[in-house]
Amino acid sequence: xQSDPSETELRLLKVLWPExxxxxxxxxxxxxxxxxxxxxxxxxxxxxxxxxxLIAAEPLHGIKTFVPLRSKLDVVGGLVTRFARNVLDLDGxxxxxxxxxxxxxxxxxxxELEQLLRDxxxxxxxx
Amino acid sequence: xQSDPSETELRLLKVLWPExxxxxxxxxxxxxxxxxxxxxxxxxxxxxxxxxxLIAAEPLHGIKTFVPLRSKLDVVGGLVTRFARNVLDLDGxxxxxxxxxxxxxxxxxxxELEQLLRDxxxxxxxx
DNA sequence: GCATCTATGTGACAAGTGTCGCGCAGGTGC
DNA sequence: GCACCTGCGCGACACTTGTCACATAGATGC
Numbered sequence: 001x002q003s004d005p006s007e008t009e010l011r012l013l014k015v016l017w018p019e020x021x022x023x024x025x026x027x028x029x030x031x032x033x034x035x036x037x038x039x040x041x042x043x044x045x046x047x048x049x050x051x052x053x054l055i056a057a058e059p060l061h062g063i064k065t066f067v068p069l070r071s072k073l074d075v076v077g078g079l080v081t082r083f084a085r086n087v088l089d090l091d092g093x094x095x096x097x098x099x100x101x102x103x104x105x106x107x108x109x110x111x112e113l114e115q116l117l118r119d120x121x122x123x124x125x126x127x
Numbered sequence: 128x129q130s131d132p133s134e135t136e137l138r139l140l141k142v143l144w145p146e147x148x149x150x151x152x153x154x155x156x157x158x159x160x161x162x163x164x165x166x167x168x169x170x171x172x173x174x175x176x177x178x179x180x181l182i183a184a185e186p187l188h189g190i191k192t193f194v195p196l197r198s199k200l201d202v203v204g205g206l207v208t209r210f211a212r213n214v215l216d217l218d219g220x221x222x223x224x225x226x227x228x229x230x231x232x233x234x235x236x237x238x239e240l241e242q243l244l245r246d247x248x249x250x251x252x253x254x
Numbered sequence: 255g256c257a258t259c260t261a262t263g264t265g266a267c268a269a270g271t272g273t274c275g276c277g278c279a280g281g282t283g284c
Numbered sequence: 285g286c287a288c289c290t291g292c293g294c295g296a297c298a299c300t301t302g303t304c305a306c307a308t309a310g311a312t313g314c
Contacts, residue, residue, distance in 0.1 A: 007214070023291090037272090040274050044274080074152075087134070087137065098308095101218065136301095165305090170261090175300090189310085
């Protein structure tokens with residue numbers, strides 16, 4: 001049962017994705033400038049993210065490191081789909097135009113995401 | 128202090144907006160087919176929405192009626208902006224293309240919303 | 255006038271979230 | 285060997301959210 005991340009959790013994922021693998025301390029140091037959280041908070045959030053299946057904790061050389069279990073495209077795609085459906089009452093996928101300008105996705109990724117969403121919505125399209 | 132509606136609250140707003148003014152019972156009857164909630168739940172949700180300043184309760188001929196305090200465009204605009212910023216890391220407004228196909232907004236409204244978002248983001252644009 | 259139905263007020267409760275702090279255990283420096 | 289720092293497990297607490305049920309006060313039918 002992997003649920004979507006909350007906005008808070010997403011902030012940590014955003015620092016983890018580009019790196020691939022980081023320790024709690026590293027994630028915290030990178031995120032804290034924006035979040036302003038205490039280290040405890042970062043660690044607790046990481047703990048809950050692990051419970052949700054968003055990331056995995058892997059001990060490496062003695063210290064605990066975290067790796068993302070779901071890709072950026074997968075997570076963002078889920079979030080976007082949910083938003084489109086629940087807020088906008090939109091069946092089909094959002095067009096790639098919606099993602100242009102995003103600091104989270106470069107052009108290639110935006111296209112990839114659009115393709116992903118299209119595939120998804122075809123798979124579950126209504127009769 | 129008017130905060131944004133949760134997805135649950137949004138479902139009730141969506142039945143209220145087109146009508147303008149409805150009693151709790153009417154809102155419930157219209158929403159329950161989708162939500163499956165008990166009447167208690169609908170009423171409690173309405174109560175919290177009132178506390179948030181999303182709607183106002185006005186006694187009319189003895190019974191309590193509810194009217195939206197924030198327009199559809201205002202609310203959806205806020206939600207969209209928040210989503211774009213927090214999830215997509217996007218500064219500017221979402222293009223109207225994102226809204227086409229939405230069952231919530233007709234074409235005119237989609238354009239209006241785009242205009243609104245544009246104005247908003249100009250108003251607070253960074254230096 | 256009494257039984258009934260409906261509208262409202264209010265309380266309850268479990269999850270989920272945001273945010274920490276405490277305390278122990280294992281290295282490190284001297 | 286002792287003092288100290290850091291990583292980590294765990295507990296705590298307040299708030300929001302989703303979901304109801306209970307009980308009381310009018311309004312209605314006859």
